[in-house]
Amino acid sequence: MENQEIQITYTTTEKPKPNAESLEFGKIFTDHMFIMDYSLEDGWHSPRILPYQPITLDPAAIVFHYGQTVFEGLKAYKTKDGHVRLFRPNKNMERLNRSNRRLCIPEIDEEFALQAIRELVRLEKDWIPTAPGTSLYIRPFIISTEPYLGVAPSKRYQFIIILSPVGAYYKEGINPVKIAVEQTFVRAVNGGTGEAKTAGNYASSLKAQELVAEKGYAQVLWLDGVEKKYIEEVGSMNMFFKVDGEVITPSLNGSILEGVTRNSVITLLQHWGIPVIEKKISIDEIYQAYKDGLLEEAFGTGTAAVISPVGELSWNGEKLAINGGKIGEVSQRLYDTLTGIQYGTKEDTFNWIIEVS
Structure with missing residues (x-):
């Protein structure tokens, strides 16, 4: 997996950037997303960045019926001099694989997943707000996609990363x-x-x-x-x-x-x-x-x-x-x-x- 090249398809209709001063948490999403597929035959494959869009799944996909899914949450921050930074993302990828093991989901290559996050964030760096307390929230997640109404681990999955510019999680901010x-x-x-x-x-x-x-x-x-x-x-x-x-x-x-x-x-x-x-x-x-x-x-x-x-x-x-x-x-x-x-x-x-x- 680590040798796979991430294919990029750029959006042709960029969204307007939100007002950083009035951002809520998790309601606005950037122009692009990352997707990678898994099958028993090919393992994790076809990593790609493409315009943010709905995903199409069979109504019988296991994720809808038996909840075989895991996710992570981390942030990207922009410094005063414009540098973009991640805070301990390796720990999130380690935890994602611990969750994968518990939910019988095939593990991902942590270094490649981190590479995908960095490449997506780099592409979307203009979405990172700079107002105090704001950041770009990163949501990697894995869903089971095999259409099967049986209680068993899926044979197909998608690993997806989406990004959202956010303000404070609680409206109270740092106040108790x-x-x-x-x-x-x-x-x-x-x-x-x-x-x-x-x-x-x-x-x-x-x-x-x-x-x-x-x-x-x-x-x-x-x-x-x-x-x-x-x-x-x-x-x-x-x-x-x-x-x-x-x-x-x-x-x-x-x-x-x-x-x-x-x-x-x-x-x-x-x-x-x-x-x-x-x-x-x-x-x-x-x-x-x-x-x-x-x-x-x-x-x-x-x-x-x-x-x-x-x-x-x-x-x-x-x-x-x-x-x-x-x-x-x-x-x-x-x-x-x-x-x-x-x-x-x-x-x-x-x-x-x-x-x-």
């Missing part, structure tokens, strides 16, 4: 959000697909999200699916708490997605000498820390929002105001450092950045 602890529904269980980035995980979270949104909450805090007492993720992000000077985060247990931002945050905290521990965390433990005045900060981490501080946690009918509803010192420092590295205003001491152009 209100979170409700979910006690009825569960996101995933150990042995399920929680550690894979697959569509069904997100579809199953919609009902809980809909219910808390009606009460004014931005997201749900998921508890484990067995005892419903141990903290897992918040919405589609990994979760961190600062308790009595120490940062703690749920350990990866088979039902939690291993976030690239999560890994980066742990690395930064260790580099700064701030104690950080991965462990099993119960909601009771966090509640007790709050009652004792030791819960100093709480925040979610993810590609879309980077750092999302939590200003209020609703649990058992009680509202826990964290850090007076304001962003904490560690949350702010993490956000400033990560975005500084991404946009080129801070030194990349960990070699996390890959230049596109």
